[in-house]
Amino acid sequence: MFEKILIANRGEIALRIHRACRELGIQTVAVHSTADADAMHVRLADESVCIGPPPSRGSYLNMPAILSAATVTGADAIHPGVGFLAENADFAQMVVEHGFTFIGPTPEHIRVMGDKISAKLAMRRLGVPVVPGTDDPVTDDATAERLARDIGFPVLVKAAAGGGGRGMKLARSPGELAGALAAARAEAKAAFGNDAVYLEKFLERPRHIELQVLGDGQGSVIHLGERDCSLQRRHQKLLEEAPSPALNADERIRLGERVLAAMTELDYASAGTLEFLYEDGRFYFIEMNTRLQVEHPVSEMITGIDLVREQIRIAAGGRIGIAQDQVRFSGHAIEVRINAEHPVTFVPSPGRIGDYHAPGGPGVRVDSALYAGYRVPPHYDSLISKLIVYGATRNECLMRLRRALEEYVIDGIETTIPLHRRVIGATDFINGDYDIHWLERFVEQPQAPA
């Protein structure tokens, strides 16, 4: 087992990793930018190393600085967290070449799943249903129209080198295709330096359903069930729940079996998540994230499995040790992401936290690095807290979530807590009846006068 792990990330996820390490008796090294010198996990870590200036390029994305910090502190392994370098196959490769263990999947699996087209091809070959689309970039408009008719309108024109929901244009009919192609190419060129585009079927009212997997790279893979992450604004998730209110037991079992077969064939190691769009009873693979995800706690709550601990254990050579039918699913969990943003305008709101009081009581978990007096820096994403509630049933969760949000005090900055309180009171949400467009329609509604 490792003696010392370097945490190559920041914010609440760095604190999460620190906690898992400490519970395993492992020493932690927190690398941080100058802006994060007073971060909670930096203060709690056994050692801390300042690796660069606030801009991520100079610090959290700075591979030589991170490797150098690992060398001078004598770390055994590096956990990349979420985002930043977590899905950078080159970084994973460098970590290994320098004699450290990378706590995550192999560089090869990161590479295959990082390229969206190759990921779909790999999944299709492994028998996982994918969104119908073109296998190669489309080069001329005439071919594009023929292929689009094969797929069936409406179609999305997507950047091959893209991601994060950018570089996508919709064509509802053949007449709109030429314009969508031109616009998507231009945006792709500007954003990614590469104007290659491909076509994909556009689903009108899908839900976003993802499956959490865990493999040990020694022949065992299990899944921890699905998460419904359909509540999104501009492709950013706001709330996640497990299990999905939309699936029945049969669908759940079938999806799990198909994914497990694929992941076992890959001999996937560490944690990973396969993301699907789900519409009219059918699943369509869109991408795989070869890392821990922000919303991992909801899967932990319903299975009792500590995903970060398992990542560490597996990276140190441990085996899964249980079969799929020994994974126990129990109850329901919901996570809300609380951002440092105005709840209506979404204008970012960094600054100094005044009073801080986190909710508690049965079934309440707060994953946050906030404390009274902490200054939320302006340089990074706005996620400042994850409030997770667990209950025996979905209804119990809803009541508990409403109660917990009432208690939560974060003074001094704007947060999206008021937005969450409105969302969970909406009839559609209470009924579990929402798709990936629901939240954007909801926030556009004029609010009833107070």
Added chain:
Amino acid sequence: MNKHQIDADLVRRLAALLDETGLTELEYSTNSLRVRVAKNHGGAAVSVAVPPPAAPSAGAAARETTAPARGEHPGAVTSPMVGTAYCAPEPGAMPFVKVGDAVRPGQTLLIIEAMKVMNPVAAPRAGTVTEILVRDAQPVEYGEVLLIIE
């Protein structure tokens, strides 16, 4: 400047401890006070600082920090990267600079090694080296004060 009565007795005891133990640096902190005594080439140097009244700093004693005054010193030369600081071009050679040396702009003051690459740290201006705050082969972090040039 600090507005507190200096506890001369405490400082004397810390300085005596330095001699007794052969250490080159000692830092002592409580919630309201932090005292650092360090032996440089010329003799023991003392800095007394009151940490800002913000939330208490867990593990302050465990961390190797330079006294706050140094970071704001106009002549502070800080590390541009995380790595290992070397004061001489190779083991056993004469150090690049000593306290008291006059330096020219661009003159190599020390080397930071990171990932097997040696990165010289150059003097940003002409002046005299008044303090060297790192030992040979000491790990340094980004922004850490390496020396003072006045």
